[in-house]
Amino acid sequence: MSENPKPLTHVGIIMDGNGRWAKNRNLERSQGHQAGVKKAIEIVKHASHRKIQFLTLYAFSSENWSRPETEVSTLMKLLQEFLFSELPTFIEHQVRLVTIGDTQKLPLFARGALHHVIEKTKNHTGLTLVLALSYGGRDEIKRALGKLLEQAQKGDVNSKTLTEEHITNALDTSFCPDPELVIRTSGEFRTSNFLLWQCAYSEYAVTETLWPDFTPQEFDQAIDSFHKRDRRFGGV
Numbered sequence: 001m002s003e004n005p006k007p008l009t010h011v012g013i014i015m016d017g018n019g020r021w022a023k024n025r026n027l028e029r030s031q032g033h034q035a036g037v038k039k040a041i042e043i044v045k046h047a048s049h050r051k052i053q054f055l056t057l058y059a060f061s062s063e064n065w066s067r068p069e070t071e072v073s074t075l076m077k078l079l080q081e082f083l084f085s086e087l088p089t090f091i092e093h094q095v096r097l098v099t100i101g102d103t104q105k106l107p108l109f110a111r112g113a114l115h116h117v118i119e120k121t122k123n124h125t126g127l128t129l130v131l132a133l134s135y136g137g138r139d140e141i142k143r144a145l146g147k148l149l150e151q152a153q154k155g156d157v158n159s160k161t162l163t164e165e166h167i168t169n170a171l172d173t174s175f176c177p178d179p180e181l182v183i184r185t186s187g188e189f190r191t192s193n194f195l196l197w198q199c200a201y202s203e204y205a206v207t208e209t210l211w212p213d214f215t216p217q218e219f220d221q222a223i224d225s226f227h228k229r230d231r232r233f234g235g236v
């Protein structure tokens with residue numbers, strides 16, 4: 001492992017390419033998703049080992065509901081299996097689980113599993129694993145605006161007193177800092193609606209590697225390259 005000055009506080013990953021990975025091997029898309037879950041477990045352990053504070057995994061977007069019903073249902077079942085099989089890992093590594101996104105839309109069995117694992121891990125002091133589920137940046141901003149309109153109706157905020165902090169605090173991610181780094185696998189240069197507000201000054205690392213083939217070494221390389229970048233935040 002490479003020696004870095006200071007562990008990053010927040011890394012986001014757009015885990016893309018499960019379908020293409022399966023297609024390349026003449027397998028079903030569901031088998032690609034299965035391989036993707038295995039990879040997620042490996043990377044969670046690695047990030048925890050690297051003392052990253054928050055790891056956000058984009059697991060299911062608000063737009064992914066438009067996929068065929070069979071694929072959506074496979075993904076929901078895999079989520080449930082992942083949660084139950086990995087609870088011992090979360091306990092061993094002190095991983096705390098939280099979610100962002102409109103999780104009310106998830107089927108009851110998946111919400112039940114989430115609730116169970118979130119409760120069991122809520123006092124853990126290691127890595128916070130943020131699962132983005134039924135998550136979309138625009139949907140999140142819309143829901144945040146709804147909260148702010150309610151605050152305005154109560155007289156807690158108005159157009160003159162409104163600050164960026166009000167918006168930050170109304171987002172699903174109010175508990176964590178903005179990601180310093182976002183990794184996207186499978187070569188696409190787009191955000192696909194991931195953390196739109198929060199990534200204003202995040203650095204991006206795009207790799208051609210399909211998510212099931214991603215490695216802890218590549219994760220380390222992305223962090224190494226992050227440390228070599230000159231982050232100016234609009235200054236000189």
Ligand code: IPE
Binds near residue numbers: 061
């Ligand atoms: C990412 O892999 C997993 C989810 C979006 C749930 P994809 O299923 O998008 O894989 P590709 O992009 O079709 O290869």
Ligand code: IPE
Binds near residue numbers: 058064188190
């Ligand atoms: C982004 O991947 C969403 C997740 C990784 C959950 P998609 O495969 O849904 O994104 P697009 O369709 O390539 O933009």
Ligand code: MG
Binds near residue numbers: 016017018
């Ligand atoms: Mg994709």
